[in-house]
Amino acid sequence: MFIRTVEHNASLDQFRAEVRAFCEKELPQSIRQKQARGQHLTKEEYISWLQRLGTRGWNTGKWPKEHGGLGWSPEQHIAFQEELGRAGAPPLMSFGPTMAGPVIYTFGSEAQKAQHLPGIIKGDLWWCQGYSEPGAGSDLAALKTRADRDGDDYIVNGQKIWTSTAHWADWMFALVRTDQTAKKQEGISFVLIDMKTPGITVRPIIGITLGHHLNEVFFDNVRVPISNRIGEENKGWTYAKFLLANERVGNVDVAKVEGNIEQIRALMAETREGGKPLTEDPVFQRRLAELEVGLATVKALMADQLAAARLNGAPSLMGAAALKLRGTELQQGILQTGLDVLGRHGMVYQHEALHAGWNGEMIGPESSADVVYEHLYRRAATIYGGSSEVQKNIIAKGALGL
Amino acid sequence: MPSLSSEERQQLHDSLLEMLTDKYPFEQWKKLARAPGGESFGRAEWKQYADMGWLGISLPEAAGGSAGGMTELGIVMAAAGRFMLLEPLLGTIVLGAGAIERAGTAKQQELLGSIATGDLILAFCHTEPGAGYDRDYVTSVATKAGGGWRIDGEKGFALGAHAADTLVVSARIGSATGPVGLFLVPRTAEGISLNQAPAFDGRFGATVRLQGVTVPADARLGDSDADRLPIIDALIDRAAIACCAEAVGAMAAATDITVEYLKTRQQFGQPLSKFQVLQHRLVDMSVSTEEARAIVHAALQAIDDGAADAARLVAMAKVKTAQTGRFVGSQAIQLHGGMGMTDELVVGHYYKRITMCESLFGDAEWYLKRVGKLRDAA
Numbered sequence: 145m146f147i148r149t150v151e152h153n154a155s156l157d158q159f160r161a162e163v164r165a166f167c168e169k170e171l172p173q174s175i176r177q178k179q180a181r182g183q184h185l186t187k188e189e190y191i192s193w194l195q196r197l198g199t200r201g202w203n204t205g206k207w208p209k210e211h212g213g214l215g216w217s218p219e220q221h222i223a224f225q226e227e228l229g230r231a232g233a234p235p236l237m238s239f240g241p242t243m244a245g246p247v248i249y250t251f252g253s254e255a256q257k258a259q260h261l262p263g264i265i266k267g268d269l270w271w272c273q274g275y276s277e278p279g280a281g282s283d284l285a286a287l288k289t290r291a292d293r294d295g296d297d298y299i300v301n302g303q304k305i306w307t308s309t310a311h312w313a314d315w316m317f318a319l320v321r322t323d324q325t326a327k328k329q330e331g332i333s334f335v336l337i338d339m340k341t342p343g344i345t346v347r348p349i350i351g352i353t354l355g356h357h358l359n360e361v362f363f364d365n366v367r368v369p370i371s372n373r374i375g376e377e378n379k380g381w382t383y384a385k386f387l388l389a390n391e392r393v394g395n396v397d398v399a400k401v402e403g404n405i406e407q408i409r410a411l412m413a414e415t416r417e418g419g420k421p422l423t424e425d426p427v428f429q430r431r432l433a434e435l436e437v438g439l440a441t442v443k444a445l446m447a448d449q450l451a452a453a454r455l456n457g458a459p460s461l462m463g464a465a466a467l468k469l470r471g472t473e474l475q476q477g478i479l480q481t482g483l484d485v486l487g488r489h490g491m492v493y494q495h496e497a498l499h500a501g502w503n504g505e506m507i508g509p510e511s512s513a514d515v516v517y518e519h520l521y522r523r524a525a526t527i528y529g530g531s532s533e534v535q536k537n538i539i540a541k542g543a544l545g546l
Numbered sequence: 547m548p549s550l551s552s553e554e555r556q557q558l559h560d561s562l563l564e565m566l567t568d569k570y571p572f573e574q575w576k577k578l579a580r581a582p583g584g585e586s587f588g589r590a591e592w593k594q595y596a597d598m599g600w601l602g603i604s605l606p607e608a609a610g611g612s613a614g615g616m617t618e619l620g621i622v623m624a625a626a627g628r629f630m631l632l633e634p635l636l637g638t639i640v641l642g643a644g645a646i647e648r649a650g651t652a653k654q655q656e657l658l659g660s661i662a663t664g665d666l667i668l669a670f671c672h673t674e675p676g677a678g679y680d681r682d683y684v685t686s687v688a689t690k691a692g693g694g695w696r697i698d699g700e701k702g703f704a705l706g707a708h709a710a711d712t713l714v715v716s717a718r719i720g721s722a723t724g725p726v727g728l729f730l731v732p733r734t735a736e737g738i739s740l741n742q743a744p745a746f747d748g749r750f751g752a753t754v755r756l757q758g759v760t761v762p763a764d765a766r767l768g769d770s771d772a773d774r775l776p777i778i779d780a781l782i783d784r785a786a787i788a789c790c791a792e793a794v795g796a797m798a799a800a801t802d803i804t805v806e807y808l809k810t811r812q813q814f815g816q817p818l819s820k821f822q823v824l825q826h827r828l829v830d831m832s833v834s835t836e837e838a839r840a841i842v843h844a845a846l847q848a849i850d851d852g853a854a855d856a857a858r859l860v861a862m863a864k865v866k867t868a869q870t871g872r873f874v875g876s877q878a879i880q881l882h883g884g885m886g887m888t889d890e891l892v893v894g895h896y897y898k899r900i901t902m903c904e905s906l907f908g909d910a911e912w913y914l915k916r917v918g919k920l921r922d923a924a
Contacts, residue, residue: 417678490703
């Protein structure tokens, strides 16, 4: 079908100008500087920025108005992310606004909405995702972490892995097994876990980036009130899939991609071969153009999915899979081009430069360490949120009926 | 060029594999690469390589070497890739020794003996900021001063430069438009400042700034003002194909461990290796590695034979190795899933090493251009 649902928007120019002015005024110099150098923010810095966005409702602008959002159109949401990228602001946080929030407002109780949505809207709280386990990666439904009823509580035991920023998190949304006998997708429940609960241990995993982003999370008789369960018991897989579709749209991270392309173009301009900048090299000109075509295409796919989400309450699992597939390949393509530029500077990785207070001398362009870090980190883009292989299975089954 | 018999090559290959399997497991790699305040390689290991005859494998017999050719050097480098050796083989036995052999006087050739015994570590400091992969871009200048040379210039990141005894530095003789000479400069000479940094794969190196560095007259390789750019060109070809051999060793290892991992990793009630799409991926990794191995061998042989198209074959081998290496390395991580993203597992380190080999001395795009240029020049 060559049809697309088009929503006619008023010009976004005024909105874009408003976002630009906001970033100009509100983005603290310290964060701006760190962002420019690719240095990592502390949780406090990140939260302080999200809270500023929260004063305008911009963390959750794409949420429907009845749930405290601003009802942004897909185009407006993309425009917002683009402006953040251009202003050198940190990208939006996805765990709360894109993942936990929509599940809570779609399937949660009134009490759960009242308890959790304001914190996400205001940007006060950090969320993490308790999905993957050592034995449940691409086969997510094989998860074993169990929750057994005890009075008004579940007692949770087990282990999650690859939990991004669990060491910062105030809350985790997690999949747990509440029926040990049912078929694997049918015994899963979706629960919200306060990370301060006794019995939770967070252990860091050092990545190939040489940084700490991932964690293992262990649950040893952790008491979680049954009232923290979203929706029905043993129906968690339905909510999990709903969330995954949103997550995969979010995985594309348009603001970051936009920023990365700009960063790579700057790297090319700063890098010479035989004395001439790479921006004059036809090979690099062509590659940059290809990346721009890729970005325009992914943005168009993304607008489709956001429109579907607005009409149907969620993006389609198949559409999200296609978008995630191409969006993450694009991210890797951009960072590969960046790395190819850095090859001209000797492929140095001064990872210590990513921490504030480093006072060494950077070899090559200022953003070198950040580009290498991003390159390595984005190797996981085709793994997390369901590997590319899993996305292709979803499309094969769901869209092509194979 | 002389080279060893097939039997001797097999012995070399076997001795590398046997000793490194024993002495250079990944735990040892980690220990050496991560030693606090260390050089990111092992001095004791270096001495062992000398004792095994690996450092002198392609050095003349007069220097205590085995008089092997590029093929033998390739065998050593492939093992260096398989075990991700951190020691400065590239700068010392590939580039540094090659420079002395090709450009040095009879007296200077005596230094080769110290390379074979492991007593002289070299780094090749040729590329400069602004050069990119261009091999002719030299702005450093060496002027005659008080019976010796005064060198000024800035050199880009060179692996091993942080720990080398001697830097092999290229500089234009007399003025910015003079012929390019090669100079042996002690790393600790006055006027040299190093910026030590880790490379992508965890080895260390440094950029080198030379400000009024003075060296004696005999620090220049050779005793004429001859332009050494043609020698440098051949040396970089030698380094490029050595990196290809290294990449092939790493690609083979990365493929092996990925095959093994998929046999053991259970998902959906069976080992991942049972999924046809993944089997085909592993097959592509394996065939890619074989393609690279084949063309790298052909290029090594062409150099040893003094074939007219050797340089073009090297360029082609670099293109193919870079392309297949990128595929094999990234798929090795992809198929390991989250585990592939951890510093703890070896697979990510293979990815980094392969990527490093891909970029050193020119990537696929750069060598594609060179393949075209060398065709037109022929």
